[in-house]
Amino acid sequence: xxxxxxxxxxxxxxxxxxxxxxxxxxxxxxxxxxxxxxxxxxxxxxxxxxxxxxxxxxxxxxxxxxxxxxxxxxxxxxxxxxxxxxxxxxxxxxxxxxxxxxxxxxxxxxxxxxxxxxxxxxxxxxxxxxxxxxxxxxxxxxxxxxxx
Amino acid sequence: xxxxxxxxxxxxxxxxxxxxxxxxxxxxxxxxxxxxxxxxxxxxxxxxxxxxxxxxxxxxxxxxxxxxxxxxxxxxxxxxxxxxxxxxxxxxxxxxxxxxxxxxxxxxxxxxxxxxxxxxxxxxxxxxxxxxxxxxxxxxxxxxxxxxxxxxxxxxxxxxxxxxxxxxxxxxxxxxxxxxxxxxxxxxxxxxxxxxxxxxxxxxxxxxxxxxxxxxxxxxxxxxxxxxxxxxxxxxxxxxxxxxxxxxxxxxxxxxxxxxxxxxxxxxxxxxxxxxxxxxxxxxxxxxxxxxxxxxxxxxxxxxxxxxxxxxxxxxxxxxxxxxxxxxxxxxxxxxxxxxxxxxxxxxxxxxxxxxxxxxxxxxxxxxxxxxxxxxxxxxxxxxxxxxxxxxxxxxxxxxxxxxxxxxxxxxxxxxxxxxxxxxxxxxxxxxxxxxxxxxxxxxxxxxxxxxxxxxxxxxxxxxxxxxxxxxxxxxxxxxxxxxxxx
Numbered sequence: 001x002x003x004x005x006x007x008x009x010x011x012x013x014x015x016x017x018x019x020x021x022x023x024x025x026x027x028x029x030x031x032x033x034x035x036x037x038x039x040x041x042x043x044x045x046x047x048x049x050x051x052x053x054x055x056x057x058x059x060x061x062x063x064x065x066x067x068x069x070x071x072x073x074x075x076x077x078x079x080x081x082x083x084x085x086x087x088x089x090x091x092x093x094x095x096x097x098x099x100x101x102x103x104x105x106x107x108x109x110x111x112x113x114x115x116x117x118x119x120x121x122x123x124x125x126x127x128x129x130x131x132x133x134x135x136x137x138x139x140x141x142x143x144x145x146x147x148x
Numbered sequence: 149x150x151x152x153x154x155x156x157x158x159x160x161x162x163x164x165x166x167x168x169x170x171x172x173x174x175x176x177x178x179x180x181x182x183x184x185x186x187x188x189x190x191x192x193x194x195x196x197x198x199x200x201x202x203x204x205x206x207x208x209x210x211x212x213x214x215x216x217x218x219x220x221x222x223x224x225x226x227x228x229x230x231x232x233x234x235x236x237x238x239x240x241x242x243x244x245x246x247x248x249x250x251x252x253x254x255x256x257x258x259x260x261x262x263x264x265x266x267x268x269x270x271x272x273x274x275x276x277x278x279x280x281x282x283x284x285x286x287x288x289x290x291x292x293x294x295x296x297x298x299x300x301x302x303x304x305x306x307x308x309x310x311x312x313x314x315x316x317x318x319x320x321x322x323x324x325x326x327x328x329x330x331x332x333x334x335x336x337x338x339x340x341x342x343x344x345x346x347x348x349x350x351x352x353x354x355x356x357x358x359x360x361x362x363x364x365x366x367x368x369x370x371x372x373x374x375x376x377x378x379x380x381x382x383x384x385x386x387x388x389x390x391x392x393x394x395x396x397x398x399x400x401x402x403x404x405x406x407x408x409x410x411x412x413x414x415x416x417x418x419x420x421x422x423x424x425x426x427x428x429x430x431x432x433x434x435x436x437x438x439x440x441x442x443x444x445x446x447x448x449x450x451x452x453x454x455x456x457x458x459x460x461x462x463x464x465x466x467x468x469x470x471x472x473x474x475x476x477x478x479x480x481x482x483x484x485x486x487x488x489x490x491x492x493x494x495x496x497x498x499x500x501x502x503x504x505x506x507x508x509x510x511x512x513x514x515x516x517x518x519x520x521x522x523x524x525x526x527x528x529x530x531x532x533x534x535x536x537x538x539x540x541x542x543x544x545x546x547x548x549x550x551x552x553x554x555x556x557x558x559x560x561x562x563x564x565x566x567x568x569x570x571x572x573x574x575x576x577x578x579x580x581x582x583x584x585x586x587x588x589x590x591x592x593x594x595x596x597x598x599x600x601x602x603x604x605x606x607x608x609x610x611x612x613x614x615x616x617x618x619x620x621x622x623x624x625x626x627x628x629x630x631x632x633x634x635x
Contacts, residue, residue, distance in 0.1 A: 033364065038364065038365075038454070039366050039452055039453045039454030039455075041395065041396075041397065041398075041452055041453070042394075042395025042396055042397075042547070043359070043361050043366075043391070043393035043394065043395040043396065043397050043430070043452065044361045044364050044366060044393075044395075044454075045395060046361075046393065046394035046395045046603060046605065047334055047361035047362070047363065047364055047393055047394065048334070048363045048364050049361070049363075049364025050364060052364070059513075060512070063504075063511055063512045063513065067511060070169065070173075073169065074165075074166050074169060074170070077161075077162035077163075077165050077166055078159075078162050099504075099513070103502060103513060103545055104545070106545035106546055106581065107545050107581055107582070
């Protein structure tokens, strides 16, 4: 279970990194498209112009982060990692906030800036959760030896 | 200090917490599943809009949508054969996967005269997923609406279907596949339909300009670049702009123009527009009227920034895009409507949201209609002759081009502000985030009609409701042996 917890936490961090890569690629692919004479409006955005599939992937993968974070929380119940549940909850809340910020950015663009910054927070808390696995277990109360 | 739990106690708490998380998710997932084959009559919930209830299920004596056709004994005045194929297209010198009708994309422009009986014979040569033809904006009899799984079965490879309807609406329309419509329309499986008045063309120069993006490349009538149209100085020109994309486009000109028609319906008393663009919503049409200057200079009608119709001799530079779009709510001169919206006896809400959940078993953020996700969406029930008002509001964070099949509605108000211009008849309306529209129509075309987002990816994601008439049933099913997939 400890290994599963660690792997899930690292998957979340990796997915956040891939998310950043996808959005970075999308922005520059579209810049290239425009600079080479292409037109980018809502119509072309929805018609496989370069970068649009990366944008779509970015949105789709956000939900995957939430599902993995949910799995992390469930695993944390059984993994007996010091503060493992606490960090799993932090990761899940971060993932939820991040998805909500992404959705709200569609209505108010400046929220997109917060969305970008919170991605780093999510990455950080996911890595921190993964590192909890190496922490020594909480000192257990000594169990009296059974005397036959 | 709280007492520590035993190992078993901890395990029990962990299991309870796990069940508390998974059980509601499992329930939501399970309830989102759809059968491999289902009728649209069985999905969602009935919404009577405050009108009389009843008479709406698979009851005995219900009339089949397949029987709602034009007079079968009347001979066609105009026959067209269309052969659908799946093949690569050459767009702007590049090969892109797509679809053709009679070997081209777009397919041929069908030009009919008002009152003619049009008969279109469709054959599927090679479209693997099957094909249908929907007459976008044309209020055809229900059996001819071309929606796979609702008004017909998809036409498989080697299969055929004949569409027959009377061309009783003049104007600019288009036709496209409504089987797996999301990839097929994007891939070019569409064509244009123009119905001229009995008296013939009103303008000496009449241009069809179907705007479409193939793999992101903007085209007019399938060609990248400008469409050159010969015209003489002083001639009146009608440019029929048809937006076949999934998002809105803007169109404007370097000379004053008039908006002659929207979605096929003439604008009453159109005035000259000089400093505005016209928004053509996805699936929508706008007929622009321009006059070639007497000095012989060419006119440039820009269709978004990437393409233009250049009328006359010369190659004028692209005019800058106006900062604002024309407000059709106040454009033109008001005139009496053929019905009184104040007598409406059905009032429906079409409230578009975006929320987490499951659709067809898949988790995600999905479009909701009145708070519900597909397939638990409303079925708007009407009776023939009803006057219907629909209140559309969009709080989903993204714009939606809403399209009602089989009817034309008039816009009464936007964001609570009443329309003051020409009656704004439409079949496709661009509802921006935060906007509301009040539209009205007469239920005068019995059948089962999709009322959906014409951003076809959104439709495929479940943004589809239905307008249903009492006493009408359908023998067709979504899925099943025919593999009908309308979106």
